[in-house]
Amino acid sequence: MKFTEYLKYLLIGLVFGFVLIKSEVVSWFRIQEMFRFDSIHMYGIIGLAIIVGIISVQIIKRKNLKDVDGKAITIPPKDASQVTRYILGGSIFGLGWALLGACPGPMFALLGSGLTIMVIPILAALLGTYTYGILRPKLPH
Amino acid sequence: MTACNFGNVEFFNYDWKSVGKWNFTFLFGSVLGGFLGGYVFTNPEPIQLAASTISDLQALGIQDFSGLVPDDLFAWNALGSVTGLIVLIVGGFLVGFGARYAGGCTSGHAISGLSDLQLASLLAVIGFFIGGLLMTYLIYPFILS
Numbered sequence: 001m002k003f004t005e006y007l008k009y010l011l012i013g014l015v016f017g018f019v020l021i022k023s024e025v026v027s028w029f030r031i032q033e034m035f036r037f038d039s040i041h042m043y044g045i046i047g048l049a050i051i052v053g054i055i056s057v058q059i060i061k062r063k064n065l066k067d068v069d070g071k072a073i074t075i076p077p078k079d080a081s082q083v084t085r086y087i088l089g090g091s092i093f094g095l096g097w098a099l100l101g102a103c104p105g106p107m108f109a110l111l112g113s114g115l116t117i118m119v120i121p122i123l124a125a126l127l128g129t130y131t132y133g134i135l136r137p138k139l140p141h
Numbered sequence: 142m143t144a145c146n147f148g149n150v151e152f153f154n155y156d157w158k159s160v161g162k163w164n165f166t167f168l169f170g171s172v173l174g175g176f177l178g179g180y181v182f183t184n185p186e187p188i189q190l191a192a193s194t195i196s197d198l199q200a201l202g203i204q205d206f207s208g209l210v211p212d213d214l215f216a217w218n219a220l221g222s223v224t225g226l227i228v229l230i231v232g233g234f235l236v237g238f239g240a241r242y243a244g245g246c247t248s249g250h251a252i253s254g255l256s257d258l259q260l261a262s263l264l265a266v267i268g269f270f271i272g273g274l275l276m277t278y279l280i281y282p283f284i285l286s
Contacts, residue, residue, distance in 0.1 A: 009163045013170020014177070021178030021209070028210040029190050032198060035270075035277035038191035046251055053256025078244060078254065078261035086243055086261050090268015093239025093246060097269060098276035099284075100232030101210065103247040104240060105171060107233070110210070112172035113179020117215050121233030128237025133152035139242065 008068070017109040026110050028101025035098050085141040096128075179209065201285040227284050243268060 020026050023045050034042035059065065060073050067073050080086070097103055100121055102110060107125065111118040132139075146153045187207050195206065205212035219225025240246040243265045245254060251269065254262025 006163065006166045009166040010170040010173070013167035013172075014174040015170075016167070017171030017174020017176075018178040019174070020171070021175055022184075024188055024209065026175075026179075026209055027188055028214070029188050029194065029198070029206070031273075032277065033191050033194040035273045036191075036194055036197065038194045046247070049252045050255045053252055054258070057257050075257050077257075078259050080260035080264060082261070083264060086264035087268045087271070089239055089242030089244070090250070090265040091239075091272035091275075092235055092268075093243050093265075094269040094272020094274075095276045095280070096232050096235025096237075096239055096272070097247070098273040098281065099228055100236055103236060105246075105248055107236075108168055108171050109175030109179070112175025112177075113183070113209070114176070115179075115210065115215060117217055117219070117229065120220065120229045121236070124230045124233030125237030125240075128234040128239075129241050130150070130153075131234075132238050132241040133150040134148070136152050 016105065017112055020106050020109040021113060026102060026106035026113075031098060031101040082141045088140070201282060203285075224284055239272070 024030050025042060025045055030039075030042055033039045057075070065073055093103075100107075102118075102121065104125065107118050107122050111122065188209065190206070198206075198211075203211050203213050213219070214225055214228050219229065236246075240249075243250065245262065245265060247269070250259075250262040250265040255266065
């Protein structure tokens with residue numbers, strides 16, 4: 001793939017990071033506020049994103065839209081019968097999300113905003129991912 | 142390929158060069174976006190937080206409300222305190238481990254998964270709130286005190 005083909009990924013990432021900062025969803029304070037149910041801020045942003053997403057996915061599916069390479073867009077379904085994985089794994093993620101006040105995307109956007117200390121949670125998250133890779137065969141899913 | 146897979150863990154045995162390049166480009170883009178939004182066009186005003194959240198956090202000892210994150214926890218010297226270590230290292234570890242275990246994070250499950258009306262993503266989001274509420278109401282007060 002040539003550089004110009006990567007440009008679209010770079011630009012979409014740039015918009016993603018910019019919006020994460022400007023909507024303040026990267027803020028530890030906003031996460032604290034959300035889990036206290038003190039403001040509609042986070043629920044409004046995530047809720048609106050889901051509404052836009054539902055409409056987009058429906059348009060993609062009903063019109064059989066193709067991606068930029070002309071291939072059909074398919075969204076592989078997740079296996080909802082793996083209840084343990086989603087509830088337990090989700091709860092572990094939730095503990096970390098409330099503690100750190102940032103999920104994976106915001107960690108990198110905050111790093112870009114000049115918060116160099118974010119390299120520490122980023123490295124810790126990579127270690128967490130690696131640990132999951134090692135423990136995966138032994139964990140209930 | 143295996144040079145990046147210490148210990149040859151099966152979960153990481155995929156062709157990261159073909160799958161990973163656009164991911165890395167996107168990730169680099171989001172760092173640039175953070176730079177533009179949070180450094181170049183930075184908002185000088187403090188966040189308009191709910192008054193009840195501010196008083197709750199002040200009671201827990203948070204003093205800096207000037208930026209996107211409190212300086213009390215997100216500065217290099219925070220690594221010198223047990224609280225800072227727990228927030229930055231344990232927090233980061235749980236986010237990384239949990240996101241992989243649950244097969245997705247906030248954007249993956251809460252936004253993209255729910256947009257596709259996936260039951261699995263609803264279960265994961267319920268999990269996010271079980272963990273988040275436990276941390277906020279039961280565990281965080283101990284960590285900050």
